[in-house]
Amino acid sequence: VRWLDEDEMRAWRRLMQIRFQLMGTLDRELQAAHGISMADYEVLITISDAGDKGLRMTDLAESLLLSPSGLTRRLDGLVRDGLVARQSCPSDRRGSYAVLTPEGRRRLEEAAPTHVDGVRRHFIDRLSREQLRAMADALGVVTSDDGGSCGQPSDDR
Amino acid sequence: VRWLDEDEMRAWRRLMQIRFQLMGTLDRELQAAHGISMADYEVLITISDAGDKGLRMTDLAESLLLSPSGLTRRLDGLVRDGLVARQSCPSDRRGSYAVLTPEGRRRLEEAAPTHVDGVRRHFIDRLSREQLRAMADALGVVTSDDGGSCGQPSDDR
DNA sequence: CAAGATTGACCGATCAATCTTT
DNA sequence: AAAGATTGATCGGTCAATCTTG
Numbered sequence: 001v002r003w004l005d006e007d008e009m010r011a012w013r014r015l016m017q018i019r020f021q022l023m024g025t026l027d028r029e030l031q032a033a034h035g036i037s038m039a040d041y042e043v044l045i046t047i048s049d050a051g052d053k054g055l056r057m058t059d060l061a062e063s064l065l066l067s068p069s070g071l072t073r074r075l076d077g078l079v080r081d082g083l084v085a086r087q088s089c090p091s092d093r094r095g096s097y098a099v100l101t102p103e104g105r106r107r108l109e110e111a112a113p114t115h116v117d118g119v120r121r122h123f124i125d126r127l128s129r130e131q132l133r134a135m136a137d138a139l140g141v142v143t144s145d146d147g148g149s150c151g152q153p154s155d156d157r
Numbered sequence: 158v159r160w161l162d163e164d165e166m167r168a169w170r171r172l173m174q175i176r177f178q179l180m181g182t183l184d185r186e187l188q189a190a191h192g193i194s195m196a197d198y199e200v201l202i203t204i205s206d207a208g209d210k211g212l213r214m215t216d217l218a219e220s221l222l223l224s225p226s227g228l229t230r231r232l233d234g235l236v237r238d239g240l241v242a243r244q245s246c247p248s249d250r251r252g253s254y255a256v257l258t259p260e261g262r263r264r265l266e267e268a269a270p271t272h273v274d275g276v277r278r279h280f281i282d283r284l285s286r287e288q289l290r291a292m293a294d295a296l297g298v299v300t301s302d303d304g305g306s307c308g309q310p311s312d313d314r
Numbered sequence: 315c316a317a318g319a320t321t322g323a324c325c326g327a328t329c330a331a332t333c334t335t336t
Numbered sequence: 337a338a339a340g341a342t343t344g345a346t347c348g349g350t351c352a353a354t355c356t357t358g
Contacts, residue, residue: 001270008281011289014296015280019176020222021300039348057319065177070349074321077348094318094357113158121171123299131295132168138288139171142280143178145177196326206347214341227327229342234326251335321354332343 026118041115042107043074044083047098054087054099058062083107191268198272200231201240201265204257211244211256240264245278 004012027038036044046063047055056064061071075098078084083104089095100108127135161169186194193201203220204212212220218228232255235241240261240287246252284292 001273002277003273004276004281005161007195007286007293008290011284011293011296012276012280014293014300015175015179017300018172018296019180022172055160058317059223068319069321069351073348091276092318092358096319116160118176119161119169120159123169124161127168127295129164131291131298134291135286135295137353138292139168139175141189141283141288143171143174144292215339224328225341226329226343230326249336249340253341315358317358319354320356321352323344323350323352324345325350328345328347330343330345332341333339334342336337336339 014102022122025114025122029118030111030115033114034107036107036111039074040078040083041108041111043078043098044104045112047084047100047106048105049136052099054097056095056097058095060098078104179279183272184312186275187272189218190271191264193264193268196231197235197240198265198268200235200255201257201261202269204241204255205265206260209256212252213246213252215252215257235261242255 023038023080030036030038030041032034043060044113046060050059057066057071057075061068064071064074066074079086082101085099087097087099089097112140124132180195187195187198199221200217201264203217209215214228214232215225217223218225221228221231223231232241232243236243239258242256242258244254244256246254278308
């Protein structure tokens with residue numbers, strides 16, 4: 001076995017570390033300022049990006065890397081709080097769309113500046129433009145084509 | 158508000174993506190080959206790194222970025238499976254040490270090559286040495302001094 | 315039967331409360 | 337009292353099973 005040398009270990013350790021630290025920080029800031037978790041924010045922004053007609057449950061689950069049941073339950077909370085509504089699809093009555101309520105859109109628009117500001121303060125603005133590009137390129141190599149196990153929440157068995 | 162431009166968005170999105178994808182892949186590979194989750198592996202390796210006398214629960218929880226109760230429960234499983242033992246501390250009878258059992262050490266030594274191989278295949282070996290150093294440097298800037306909100310001093314060097 | 319979505323059982327984490335020892 | 341660790345309640349996620357529609 002070829003173990004990790006010092007450079008390799010440093011890169012690996014920091015990647016593992018950032019995953020908790022950065023998300024945790026952004027989550028706490030968003031919660032404190034707007035009472036919305038990062039998980040909720042990601043749901044809202046994903047629905048919003050899909051346009052006015054909303055998004056199929058299946059597609060939403062895939063975007064969020066969530067299992068179908070996981071999505072159902074995450075949506076339950078947002079529906080209960082009145083930020084999202086389920087809207088049944090006329091052409092295929094099996095499916096349903098998740099759409100933002102006016103309240104949901106309002107809350108998202110309130111929260112978005114806080115979120116972007118957090119991403120800037122804790123990540124983007126700490127790096128030079130060259131570092132940013134290098135980072136995106138490197139992460140792109142890593143995330144692309146991960147042996148077929150990427151994307152789907154439940155996959156190879 | 159200054160929104161994210163294309164480069165910035167790309168870096169941010171990929172960082173978010175990798176957190177699920179890479180960990181998920183390594184977890185599945187480790188599970189399939191040795192029946193050990195990444196979570197378990199991290200416990201074992203942390204105890205192992207602490208040397209033969211083991212590690213106090215509190216210190217272990219801090220290393221793993223886990224709450225005290227979370228650690229108790231994670232250890233419960235490993236103790237039940239015979240990989241870790243709790244050993245009460247003679248000088249302070251409130252505390253206890255987590256130590257590896259011989260079986261635990263054996264399983265860790267079996268799993269380690271698989272783990273390192275996975276880290277190489279899915280991350281390290283996809284990057285050049287320059288990319289690796291740049292990535293570590295950039296992540297170091299991000300992880301260090303995150304407003305003090307999330308314990309753990311970064312292992313900067 | 316297959317596909318979209320939900321439900322039941324369970325797992326792993328957290329906070330708040332508790333028990334023991336200092 | 338305060339500190340180390342565990343326990344009870346609960347939350348958010350997964351898988352397997354289910355229900356409905358195509």
